[in-house]
Amino acid sequence: MFKLNINGKDESLDAPEDMPILWALRDVLHMTGTKFGCGMAQCGACTVHLDGQPIRSCITPVSMAAGKKITTIEAMQEDQVGQVVQAAWREIDVVQCGYCQSGQIMAATALLTTNHKPTDADIDAAMSGNICRCGTYPRIRAAIHAAAEKLA
Numbered sequence: 001m002f003k004l005n006i007n008g009k010d011e012s013l014d015a016p017e018d019m020p021i022l023w024a025l026r027d028v029l030h031m032t033g034t035k036f037g038c039g040m041a042q043c044g045a046c047t048v049h050l051d052g053q054p055i056r057s058c059i060t061p062v063s064m065a066a067g068k069k070i071t072t073i074e075a076m077q078e079d080q081v082g083q084v085v086q087a088a089w090r091e092i093d094v095v096q097c098g099y100c101q102s103g104q105i106m107a108a109t110a111l112l113t114t115n116h117k118p119t120d121a122d123i124d125a126a127m128s129g130n131i132c133r134c135g136t137y138p139r140i141r142a143a144i145h146a147a148a149e150k151l152a
Helices: 021-028 073-078 080-092 101-114 120-127 137-151
Strands: 002-006 009-013 047-050 053-056 069-071
Touching: 021 047, 047 101, 053 101, 073 080, 073 101, 080 101, 080 137, 101 120, 101 137, 120 137
Parallel strands: 002 069
Antiparallel strands: 002 009, 047 053, 047 069
16 A cells, blocks of 8 residues: 555555556546556656656656655646646647647646746757657747746
């Protein structure tokens, strides 16, 4: 039995210690905003925050999250930076198929939480490993810059 703090709420989780956070969120807690993409930490669709840092939940076991705070896409409406990022995503019309977007938004929010004036190089580094099969990278970068302007 694990006690996890997910989106500010303590949850008791009866799961094996090696269960990836992704499956604990989706299958046990029925929080389906975090997506399964590759299962190998290569695509970024499963990105969540662990103590504010973006991680790949598909390979991170729940035992690593004990005593830490997990934040998912479901909590971004409650986060000031997350709200601005989501608004910029809508304004720039980033989404095409949308499958990768929760991971993209989580990575962008982590970046803008610590860096309100990212350069293109900063954005590329922070978003590296978040794959968009539709190729909306120019719109993702534009949305991050637009969100940064609002946060500055």
